[in-house]
Amino acid sequence: MTAPPEGYVIGVDSGGSGLRVALGTVDDERPVSATVCSEPVRTGPGGIDAEHLLAQLVPAVRELLVRAPVGHGGGADSSPDHHSTGASSGIAALAIGAAGMATLGERLRAELPGALAAELGVRRLALAADAVTAYAGALGQRPGAVVAGGTGMIALGTDLSDWRRADGWGHLLGDCGGGAWIGRAGLEAAMRAHDGRRGGSPALLARLVAAFGPPTDLPGLLYPRTDRPALLASFAPEVAACAGDDPVAAGILEQAAALVAETAAAVCPEAGPDGDGQLEVSLTGGLFRMGAPLLVPLRTELARQVPQAVVVPAAGDPLSGSLRIARALAGPGLRLPLHPTLLFVPDRKPPDAPFAAPGPR
Structure with missing residues (x-):
């Protein structure tokens, strides 16, 4: 299972801000090029929509291959017509990291291996939770x-x-200590100040008014939203901005x-x-x-x-992590533990006990 010495690897990062795709080579850590599909991949009752992901990913990969410098890809023809046939495209391995893969990725694991083999000639594939690609990056x-x-x-x-x-x-x-948690705690402290209750922060109340308007309007703005976590998290930087002078804000961050x-x-x-x-x-x-x-x-x-x-310091981000996983699949070998939902490689069986729950052993 040795890749061509100049074979391509593809890394993919799918999240709430869209689909990012990077092209790299087996023998070089640096990406050759990258592109962004700004529409997030849809999810539904069946989980992450495999067809929608493929509809964005396949054209993006083909475009990256067409734009790649000559001499990187193991000699494969990079014309659009060639890639549309599903013949070998010089891709040694492809890794996809996706938000929701661990809980909503069943369709991806079932449908992507065959589809990517047919469309792009991909034979080595890894499907990972975005936390795993963040780790690898x-x-x-x-x-x-x-x-x-x-x-x-x-x-x-x-x-x-x-x-x-x-x-x-x-x-x-959960998500304890994250941006939505900090923002919610800051808004609660602001509302306490508005009511005159203990634990309130006039400084955060002023920030609330500047960001969202009258405090009494905040429930109507927040509760009907489908993106409540993002709205809550948008207030987290306001908490940080107050922390130097406001003990309530500092306490929230502590x-x-x-x-x-x-x-x-x-x-x-x-x-x-x-x-x-x-x-x-x-x-x-x-x-x-x-x-x-x-x-x-x-x-x-x-x-x-x-x-x-x-x-x-983190050496790279989740997109660079997906490239690292693809490169390991194509070359020296993948050492990160396989797992049925966290890190899935078709045709490779994970260990019998690939996941340990947190807490004392």
Whole structure:
């Protein structure tokens, strides 16, 4: 199963902001080119819509192949007519990371292998949850833990024998310390100030009025929305902006930091890969661009709750992670643990116990 020395690899990241596709080569970490399909892939009662994903992905891949520099692709003809036949296109492997893959990806796992083989000649394919591609982008194929924070919050860790996951259960059941959690806590503090209740923040109330108008209008604006988590998360930067001068806002971020560290602690392998007790932990996602108001208390909490953690910068994002997974499939071998829903490779059977629930072993 050795790929051509100049074969292409394709990485895909499907999320709420659309479908991103990158073209790379087997022997080079750098992507050759990338494109964005701005329409998010639809979901329905049957899960993620495989037909809608294919309708965007196949033309995007063909266009990237046409635009690729001559001499990268193992000698395949890159004309549109050639690719429309489904003949070999020089693609050594393709990896798709998708939000909802773990819970809504059944159709993708059933339909994509055959469809991508027919349309693009893909023979090596990986389908991954977006938390897995975030992990691969941040740490590659090394043991460790990754906390992905944005509107929501999820952590994933591995010792390369199994996965440990914590949170990622949505804003009603979890996502503790994520953007929606911080925004909701900030809006609650603002409404407390509006009512004259204890725990209120006049500073956050002023920010609420500037962002959304009269406080009494907020329930009517928020509750009918289908994108409530995103609206809540939009207030999280306002909490961070107030934290330097407002003890209520600072307290919200300190509590968020404690919750994020708790989630990280739940997934960390028990020991570092070199037996020295140290373990790489990476923070990835837009939440951590808040900077010092969140990161300072978070580093304190990580040192307290996960003393073996060494916080390292994320090497790349989920799109680069999907490229890394595709490159591993095509070349040196995939070392990340297989799992029926987190990391699925057709025709490869995952271990009997590929997933460990968070918490003490």
